[in-house]
Amino acid sequence: MGGAMNGYYAGGDPLVDTKDPGGPITERWDKRRFEAKLVNPANRRKRTVIIIGTGLAGGSAAATLGEAGYQLKVFCYQDSARRAHSIAAQGGINAAKDYRNDGDSVQRLFYDTVKGGDYRSRESNVYRLAQVSAAIIDQAVAQGVPFAREYGGLLDTRSFGGVQVSRTFYARGQTGQQLLLGAYQALERQVASGTVELNTRHEMLELVVIDGRARGVVVRDMVTGAFETHLADAVVLASGGYGNAYYLSTNAMGCNVSATWRAHRKGAYFANPCYTQIHPTCIPVSGEHQSKLTLMSESLRNDGRIWVPAVAGDTRDPALIPEAERDYYLERTYPAFGNLVPRDVASRAAKQQCDAGRGVGPGGLGVYLDFADAIKRLGRETIEEKYGNLFDMYAKITDEDPYSTPMRIYPAIHYTMGGLWVDYDLESTVPGLFVIGEANFSDHGANRLGASALMQGLADGYFVLPGTIGDYLATNPLPAGIDATHPAVLEAEAAVRERTARLLAVNGSRTVDSFHRELGSILWEYCGMERNEEGLTKAIGLIRELREAFWADVKVTGVNEELNQSLERAGRVADFFELAELMCIDALHRRESCGAHFRTESRTPEGEALRIDEEYSHVAAWEFTGDGAPPILHREHLGFEHIKVQARSYK
């Protein structure tokens, strides 16, 4: 399958230089840090770095680089850095501390993460992630993050899907919030000390590339509409994921792809865009006007039992369905992991039950997550203590009491493993453009285990990027004399102005949201949990038609020179259209089932997902070649020296 497929894409050269330091895997990170050139502490204040996004990755990176003495210009679209969507992460953060003496180690966290990612991530990156994981907990505790404690005063842990040790640290069901507040407070401390210039309500709309290097951004002041150009020695994107391409997702409403997509159009390869994680424990859709889906932490699966009525079409009250007429399908099919199978397995199993007519609730798109046994065993008080806020949230949204009747859950789009391609230094294919956290593609492979996104965001921000970007800054400073009059700057500014004017000029008859909803339903239908060639080909056609209709008929109200939320949304949806097509092309090329993705053409005789390692053990990194032109596929081969690649089985 080396070449193009029906003209959807062209084959390109393989990506070979990942800057992997090589040598024993246990020593690679030390080796890389030792070989990196350093910037003298006195010179650091002369180096400026732009960071887009203030979530766990961006906030922690800015705080750390500011503390180290660099000058930072930080931008976020929210009104405060504390509101980045990392704040919504609930369940926990993994770390190889082995506080439980249950056999955990760096090696085991490394193994679980590579296996959980279905052997589609890089060994070197994942090993490093496991190595620094323990230091993240130390850092957070030092900042005052109130992790759960045992009565002896030591840290408590719990287990998460896909693993058999208890390595997840948590702060009730609000771990992301507490970790983010730690990073945000450290960031504000740097604001006060003058190393960080924080610009809230600013959105990046273009990357400035000068002589092949990322040197700045064009942003829009979302209050005044003013376009501003900021130049720097290097640019870091920490702008999160693109799950909102599906319209309905667990992401915050403002989460978008624009920063990474604009960079992609300027030369940064986009890797594995079709890798989107579908989370099994979300509150099901209730109506047409729903604007988002709410996640219920996966930690609930520690104590909740998942079941459906054994017979299709059984609409009785769950309390009236006796044990014998219930199917605890995860426990039955996957006895070793039971309700704690990885997210992709749990999601697909739920969909299969619902497709077979055994779903519960409105429209039959739901399965039960039942705490009756746990409450009987542990008492209501214990359950309340562990999951109280989640139960309250569920009750608020559904108007049902989960203590007395089982929760209803259904899979939803949650996290995107794809993102801009980066090397071992977290640098993209555009020199000087670094990408961290969910915005890059690395570490999680084709699937993300629970409690690992917070780990990656903070690993990148606190430890990895600060360990690699110095090497770039030491050797590639912004040349003297480059300012806002440089042709590349003028070109980037003109592009932003032109695009904004174009959006405002259409004055059509359909709202931005109506286009977004339609795009989302196409993606969910054809590029969601299950994909196949026929559906994906159809989706590409539909997306192209819809994109044309968008540019001909969208209604964007108001003007640029004001706080204009309609314009903000229109720009983001325009980018989602372009990304959506690439997601489908990427899904089309990957004719295997892996991670969260089930290609119906690729299954085992038992109907389980079938990976095809000989053909697809690679990262698919896409090069932009122009509007309407087929993208070029560059493959980065994934070799596994330290972990034996095997069929994933959770039975």
Added chain:
Amino acid sequence: MKITLRIWRQPDRDAAGSMATYEVAGISPDMSFLEMLDVLNEELALAGGDPVAFDHDCREGICGMCSLVINGLAHGPEALTTACQLYLRHFTDGQVIDVEPWRATPFPVLKDLVVDRGALDRIVAAGGYISAPTGAAPEAHSVPVPRKDAERAFDAAACIGCGACVAACPNGSASLFLGAKITHLGALPQGQPERDARALAMVEQHDAEGFGGCSQIGECTAVCPAGIPLDMISQLNHDVLTALPRGKDQRG
């Protein structure tokens, strides 16, 4: 359901604002309050009008971005609930609902229902942190934290920084916000070295931003979506009084 909305419209920071009336019909009790505004905004856009600007993001009650005063109550009539988690089932068919922005001098209106809450960030920047440079952290288990203290810290750390406490306070005080951060960091052993300096610096910034003083009215805790209790203001006062004679010179 059909709802009549009277909404504060204000084109920008410097313009005069006024209430405008809109009717939204054909909505369901299972929709959230913000989803009703989405519907209104789509209708306004199609009719060539200017949609209502309002802040919102996660719609899960955790990011703290939504900020509506609904029928005179910050975040509306339900206890422990942000505006984004408020559902129309809590209203009645045909009801008239007033929707206004947070009102406080340090929170200027930027447009319609959107206000600038940057003052809260500046209070945090003044001292709402524990100085812990990356890489300098001791092993996490080297400092045991009694569970009771960790729980107390968490209860306080649950503040989402939305500013409802300010909007509800007749004095325009941010004392509950302050008290939550002071209590969070002060309850932990890690927070002790800077405890005095933190309290004094944060209060000083609070006052400089133009927030009012606390007179223990309690409106703040009544509307707080995160359930931050009033005694955290007592903790704040205690910490400030203890710190005053010692001064803030222990933080260079």
